[in-house]
Amino acid sequence: MTADVPVTRDTGKPQALWYTEPGRCGLETVSLNEMQTGEVLVETLFSGISRGTEGLVFRGDVPSSEWQRMRAPHQEGDFPFPVKYGYANVGRVIAGDPDLNGCLVFSLFPHQSVFTLPSMSCVPVPQGVSAERAVLAANMETALNALWDGKPSPGDHICVVGGGVVGLLAAYVAGQLPGSKVTVVDTNPDRAEVAIGLGLEFALPEDAPANQDLVFHTSATSAGLATALACAGDGTSIVELSWYGAHAVTAPLGADFHCRRLKLVSSQVGTIPIERQARWTYRRRLETALGLLADPALDRLITHKVAFAELPDRLPDLLNKASDVLAALVVYDGTNQAVV
DSSP states (O other): OOTTSOOSSOOOSOEEEEEEETTEEEEEEOOOOOOOTTEEEEEEEEEEEOHHHHHHHHHTOSOGGGTTTTOOTTOEEOSSSSEEOOOOEEEEEEEEOTTTTTOEEEEOOOSBSEEEEEGGGOEEOOTTOOHHHHTTHHHHHHHHHHHHHHOOOTTOEEEEEOOSHHHHHHHHHHTTSTTOEEEEEOSOTTHHHHHHHTTOEEEOGGGOOOSBSEEEEOSOSHHHHHHHHHHBOTTOEEEEOOOOTTOOOOOOOSTTTTTTTOEEEEOOTTSOOGGGTTTOOHHHHHHHHHHTTOOGGGGGGEEEEEEGGGHHHHHHHHTOTTSOOSEEEEEOGGGOOOOO
């Protein structure tokens, strides 16, 4: 540490989660770099597990063609293994930049108990957003980017196929448009309670609405994509947020796909849409995403909590595609929060 920036408390031996081989992970002690001018020391309170992307990393399903593009901002190691991966961290600044000292900040940092980072890579959590809810910021960025790609309008009837965290957040933001009617479609009937709690409608695939003005697909399944195409009205865009990793997907582009002039639009949070790049920075987008998390109703998306020390044992179940998990919150030692 630099002499003029003392550590305010004993942070012990920092640990980080590493994905080590397909289906295996573990905590390892890490050494902190000497803090430089312009950096801060952050003690993690919570981190969020991105079940879709981290599930692919855990299973070794990131295709070799995407090893560079899929690097997280502060990843260590290289795909396929071992990698320190993750991008939803909420902590408190305990040393460094005096303007941030004591502040609650969000960063795109992996699961690690204590770390140093340039202060510009830390975004203060706004008033009214709890530390727990702030871990959803990266998912909210993805949802916000998807709405930019979909270009919804007030009064639109919108369908979101896939009731995971990103799908529910996209539906929630779309539902704030005046006069909009947003339906979440999922195979799990338990998602109905969550959707309704967010002011949305819910349907099972067999009851999915037709003739929609805009459709988002987030289920990462061929069946879900088929449902999304069936929900679309003539000339409608289907915004594809799912990332399938190394797995092939069947897209039903025969029958009436062409005569109905449907549009399949890709959306990916790694880049800002071209028409916004002259005005929007990644930081502005992240700040906006954090601000969109002010509604306490979004707390219902956090369905599971796990102690950081138990993460290697609990992750296989949390990342299992069949598990009934929305957002899983990792709780670190200094929070004194109960885990379930």
